[in-house]
Amino acid sequence: MQKFDYIIKDEVGIHARPAGLLVKEAKKYESEVRIAKGDKSAAATKLMAVMGLGVKCGDTVTVEVEGTDETAACEAIKTFFESNL
């Protein structure tokens, strides 16, 4: 399993559009991608669940990736966070 922490810099947090793009990105991979904030977590392939985490600017999220292509998936998701959130 691969994982990383990320502090959200976008001023409205993980809002609808980046959440949607994140879902698209996550769906490209076999691996399961989960995003956790505090004790809540959501599969990155589920838009409303991701938005439902209510991630705001300054929040730290933990992203966990597990599966056959986890290295590539983790790298891609990390890049996605850095350039969009």
Added chain:
Amino acid sequence: MIKFFGKSVFKGIAIGPVVVLKNEEQKVKRRKVEQPEAEVARVAQGVKTAQEQLQALYEKAIVEVGEASAAIFEVHQMMLEDEDYLDAIYNMIRAEQVNAEYAVAVTGDNFSEMFAGMDDDYMKARAADIKDISNRLMQCVSGNNESNLNFQEPSIIVADDLSPSETVQMDKKKILAFVTVRGSANSHTSILARMMNIPALIGVPLDLDKVQSGMRAVVDGIQGEVIFEPNEFVCEETERKIKKEQEKRQLLHELNGKENVTLSGRKVNVYANIGGIGDIGYVLENDAGGIGLFRSEFLYLGRDDFPTEEEQFQAYRQVLQTMGEKKVIIRTLDIGADKQVDYFNLGKEDNPAMGYRAIRICLKQPDIFKTQLRALLRASIYGNLSIMYPMITSVQEVEKIYAIVGEVKEELGKEQITFREPEQGIMIETPAAVMISDKLAQMVDFFSVGTNDLTQYTLAIDRQNEKLDEFYNPHHEAILAMIQIITDNAHKYGKWAGICGELGGDLELTETFVKMGIDELSVSPSMILPLRKRIREIS
């Protein structure tokens, strides 16, 4: 005649019949079904139809209002693909053996309540999006596509509030104006109205039960008023104003979408000068290739204290997002001279035009400058930003600017805030800058000539002094010679040169500028299409 005032989000005028839209809650009946799988299939088919509708709306919105505002429909499509949402509908149909419409309605309510209950205003507002997609899905499932949004003749739409999809879905040719009781200037609907160039008044305190479809009304976005059942005099006056506007528009729109290219094939970029976010509608309406001069002063004027980094960031971001990939050149603070602001405490000067102003303030009070640079760099990731510095007279000033920009970038880097490297250019508006443009060209990405100040400083003529009018010659050969020097020096180092002063829109000089090799002309939005017309006539 009954008159109401509201906040105008697009300054246009309209007259015509009223259509009152009332949101009647759709009552959905719960029915027991024998074959739940058939209902599941109806939902799946409905999702497909809804997706197609949303894709069409998205494409329509891109053309009409630009990519940034259209994104809402992309989000709606993504929401409609959400596994949890769809599974909840399917599970309910199977477990409770209920009809598709009912399952969609209940699931939509549940999900929308989940968002409405979140402790975040942004997420709370998403409840409306979920309602919007659920209503759409319900209509697709029941095959009931009858919408009260189809009306026969061009009308003034009066409603409590309008959802983005309602706004875009309406046939633009049949909308004369929007009048809503609620809504904020930054709501999707306001932004859409502005982008679509439709007169719109929001926050109008009227009782929807007191106005009826079929009444006549006048919407005057310039005065911010709507008049129901206007008298004959008001009607005639309005018709006259509208006719004038239309004639102007018609002429210009023949050139919309065409290239700024001479007969021999040389292309010139024609950009817009703007002084505030409110002008963006005109920029798009007039088909500008970008924004060549965004005067950031508006953020500082008309207030009691400095604008915060966040306020500035939001303003820049909005402009950049709206313009998408098109270039947006934001000029840093140009306060001083004829633009005085009390809280800067600049003091009275004998000769303000040659005084403590623009980049001089920024270099002596770097805190003010840094706040603006931080806001600009943070916003840079949202579009195609260039930064332009005013009133440059020396190489050392540019070096100092770059040192401060470097400090700001380092700070942002430490805070892990991402930004894109913007193009950085300078205004050429002092004779000194012209004379050393050879050296400056090696330091910057572009030049933009501020002809108003350059003329004033070169001819030593105070433009505020009427007595000097007879000596003032805007076409003075000294100025034209300078523009040639500037252009040649820019090109020597592979940089581009433009004009953002008044001379840029002087159609008598367009041919001269094109022959000189000028790469860009930035003018007020209303001059863009006349300038395009002129360029296209040059051999």
